[in-house]
Amino acid sequence: MMTAPRRTSTSADPPGGSGPAWGGPALGPASLAASVRLEGVLKRYGQTVVLHEVDLAIEPGEFFVLLGPSGSGKTTTLRILAGLEQVSGGRVLMDGTDVTHREPGERDVAMVFQSYALYPHMTVAQNIGFPLKMVRTPATEIARAVKEAADKVEIGHLLGRTPGQLSGGQQQRVALARAIIRQPRLFLLDEPLSNLDAKLRLETRLGLHKLQRSLDTTTVYVTHDQEEAMTLADRIAVFMEGRIVQVGTPREIFGAPATVAVAGFIGTPPMNLLPGSWQGGVVSVGRAHLPVAEATGDARPVTLGVRPGDIRLVEGGIPVIVERVEDLGDSSIISFLDDEGRLVKMKNDRPPTVQEGERVTLGFEPEAAHLFDAATGLRLQPAAH
């Protein structure tokens, strides 16, 4: 389950063209992209376990996203990869070599911090060149590499400034240039877009994707933003409460979430989750009986999940009342309340056809239903959906 073909192409690849022209030819000789394995990695702070024996395999050149809500252990995992946190148990391997107890500087890893962590007393050029200076690279060589790395992220004109004189987006690109200049084997990014405004975030996202493709360096990217994860990742690991609950391509995770928690976390608006009972090929929610694609023998309590985009207005479905209509021009999001007062959302790529206060009944295509065990929250259907 953990091994995927190198760089799985996904339908979520962002379209090219409209983003910044980052990337370009590779920097100097091609860097050796590392494969990364975590084996039973455990992290404890005192009595609190923040990572429960996590296993993970990342392929060379992959853009791998660690996704999860705050406090789920994703940043801790990234910091363990960087060597900034010591593990309480388990091993970290890069290209098969145990690096668990290696210092951060000995791992050939570069990182972009959420706060960028630029050195305020140095110019942009000095910031970018710092990793090379630390390994006693000749000044002329540093100057050439700085220029090249800066051009790659389009900040060549800012080299003489100090970080304090830059905008947030420019600072972010300096941090990127500092990370790529040394052609690391592993590239770590900790929520690099979270301090940017919405428009810049979209642009930078495209730029990052291009940059990673052009560098071909294994990249581990931490985010709590599922949209970022979906658009950037070759594969995603979803973290919940210190455990990896699912690893897969964005399409797999969106299409077949492994647990109720993942289902509720991925997608905007999130998946509708309703308690019901599953018998044969039918799920009963309240008095409504709705056909689903899979059948089961004995009746069992389930959580029924349906994406807002899969909800339809049908005859004989779940009776609801229209609570709120959000008209987004070319699309609409409609919130309903069922008889028990539970919220159900429908996403439509058409203008709304119902009015607030109207009574309607809701259904879905049998294939659109996700069924989870009511007690454990685990998915009951096969992964391929």
Add this chain to the structure above:
Amino acid sequence: MTSSRAIFRHIALYAVAGFGLAVWAFPVIWGLMTSFKTERDVLAYPPKFIFTPTLDNYREVIFGASSILPNLGSSIVVATGATLLTMLFAIPAAYALARLRYPAKKTSGFYVLATQMLPPVGLIIPYYLVLQKVGGLDTYGGLIVIYLTFSLPFAIWLMVSYFEDVPLEMEEAALLDRAGRWGALWHVILPQVRGGIAVTTIFVFLNAWNEFLFAVVLGGNQVRTVTVAMFNFISVEQTQWARLAAGAMLAMAPVIIIGIFAQRHIVKGLTVGAVKGGGRR
């Protein structure tokens, strides 16, 4: 109306500042005037504001029998030595207190501060006995080490807040950039706390320069700092006010010069420390 209020505000501000300045500056100006007077003019009553200035007092305290030049030399050696040693130990200690996680960190931080709570006079006798035992009385080494005991805790305590202001991530970035712990300290952390280092250095130097109690008890004929030498002008029979004032002016000169040069640093350093993390990046 607004402008008249602004003018009033200005006048009020200047009045308050002027009053404050007068209170602070009066003894200095009085001392400066005294240093140019003859002993007769000094004792004249009512005090003379118009008088014929003389350089005799300065001539006497610089070249005369009661020259304080050797004492200025002693003060420079003691204060510089104490300051250099203090900073040499205080910088890594403060860095450790601010950064590293180790058991009893809180306790050791409190210990540093607790040493400041002892009244110096209570330490004089133990210090005297210790120095006597090791032959450190009336030596530069002895006095410098004693100065370390109070300047080091103060310097550490002052430096910790500057180190704490440097984001941890910046240091981690340096570690990932292969700087190592020493490289991170040297290239990334220290340049960012240089304002704090300047302020602390100045305070430590001034404290050592102005110190009297330990210097008078633990010093002697070999090591007699300028604050102690001032005392020579005061005897049971008479006080040589004019020479005392001239000596005091000379003793103050380095302090004032440092103050003028370091003023920008001090003000900046103090405000940075006051507004935690404000305007750093």
